Amino acid sequence: MRLSLLQFRDGSGVRGVAALGEDRVPRRVTGVETTRALAQGAIDAGHGLADAVAAAGLGKVVDLDAVTLLPPIDHDDPAHCVLTGTGLTHLGSAEGRDQMHRAAKADAAPTDSMKMFLMGVEGGKPADGTVGAQPEWFYKGNGHGLVAPGAPLRSPAFAKDAGEEPEIAGIYLVADDGTPVRLGFALANEFSDHVTERGNYLWLAHSKLRPAAVGPELLVGDLPQEVIGTSRIVRNGETLWEKPFLSGEANMSHSIANLEHHHFKYGVFRSPGDVHVHFFGTATLSFSDGVTTQAGDVFEIEAAPFALPLRNPIAIDAAEPVSVRAL
Known part of the structure; x- marks a missing residue:
């Protein structure tokens, strides 16, 4: 299964992560603000990123024209x-x-x-x-x-x-x-x-x-x-x-x-x-x-x-x- 992750900041300044699946439609990963946090949770749980995305669940479609794309990974320091x-x-x-x-x-x-x-x-x-x-x-x-x-x-x-x-x-x-x-x-x-x-x-x-x-x-x-x-x-x-x-x-x-x-x-x-x-x-x-x-x-x-x-x-x-x- 094809999976890509995007990081973005919406018009209110709130960060989020979107998942792109086989249909290439970006959907917000529920309750996740950064790729690093998602990955750290996956490491702690002993499973992969795809499993972490599935566990969090997907929400609304993200309009990429209405958000600011960030690098797909970063660090707060x-x-x-x-x-x-x-x-x-x-x-x-x-x-x-x-x-x-x-x-x-x-x-x-x-x-x-x-x-x-x-x-x-x-x-x-x-x-x-x-x-x-x-x-x-x-x-x-x-x-x-x-x-x-x-x-x-x-x-x-x-x-x-x-x-x-x-x-x-x-x-x-x-x-x-x-x-x-x-x-x-x-x-x-x-x-x-x-x-x-x-x-x-x-x-x-x-x-x-x-x-x-x-x-x-x-x-x-x-x-x-x-x-x-x-x-x-x-x-x-x-x-x-x-x-x-x-x-x-x-x-x-x-x-x-x-x-x-x-x-x-x-x-x-x-x-x-x-x-x-x-x-x-x-x-x-x-x-x-x-x-x-x-x-x-x-x-x-x-x-x-x-x-x-x-x-x-x-x-x-x-x-x-x-x-x-x-x-």
């Missing part, structure tokens, strides 16, 4: 929501990165990016019960950088680029015993600064410290082996760029289980009650096709089995003075 990701995980994902780094090299030796990618191809899908190759990993920030569907993706004034990365994110809640529990998957735009990254691959960490848009749906259960979607950029109401993107393990050099292992093997990421949003990577970037985005451009990402697209405009923040005060 944003410091306890961790945004991270892995790169070079998709077949074809190394090409653009390799071109960035090879441009500065005169020899034909494999770049570090290509070496990392090939490690995943050769060992990223280990047999059950074994540990596979370690992927590239990066930190994006905390819940303050989690952007809702329709809200602006804000690029800092010092950024060199404001580029989209259409992908799938895994959504997790750490149980009271420290066990990470996957709640499901969501469409995501892992917003990045590709010009900064191209300047020096050691600046990858800087290029990833940007907000990210997630949602609007939390797909409960397993991710299909193949996810086929479309990523586009709309400028002044017209499509500036459009391209299909592929995800799911059939199009990945790592298994999801391997990526999860190499994230949650660190004890700091197994703190009870914390929410994790982990971005699994992509092989499709408008930047690789020479596109330069600007304020007001709108990113649109859609893919089955998600019923709703993810849309976010770009905004550029004003420059902020930075000073450090000594006590």
Whole structure:
């Protein structure tokens, strides 16, 4: 049975959770205000999210045009929501990165990016019960950088680029015993600064410290082996760029289980009650096709089995003075 969850705030400011079933009609989950609370209740009761929704019951149909959609997961203390990701995980994902780094090299030796990618191809899908190759990993920030569907993706004034990365994110809640529990998957735009990254691959960490848009749906259960979607950029109401993107393990050099292992093997990421949003990577970037985005451009990402697209405009923040005060 297909089940997705949405978080929203109604016109009175009251939060709620809606369930999308096979008929794709959003109905309010009775007595539930947040996905995290629903998930925590399911963990405590020892059953799944679908059972938790069934136990709560469904109420009225939610008019999505009359509510404000929120990310499909969040935390009332944003410091306890961790945004991270892995790169070079998709077949074809190394090409653009390799071109960035090879441009500065005169020899034909494999770049570090290509070496990392090939490690995943050769060992990223280990047999059950074994540990596979370690992927590239990066930190994006905390819940303050989690952007809702329709809200602006804000690029800092010092950024060199404001580029989209259409992908799938895994959504997790750490149980009271420290066990990470996957709640499901969501469409995501892992917003990045590709010009900064191209300047020096050691600046990858800087290029990833940007907000990210997630949602609007939390797909409960397993991710299909193949996810086929479309990523586009709309400028002044017209499509500036459009391209299909592929995800799911059939199009990945790592298994999801391997990526999860190499994230949650660190004890700091197994703190009870914390929410994790982990971005699994992509092989499709408008930047690789020479596109330069600007304020007001709108990113649109859609893919089955998600019923709703993810849309976010770009905004550029004003420059902020930075000073450090000594006590």
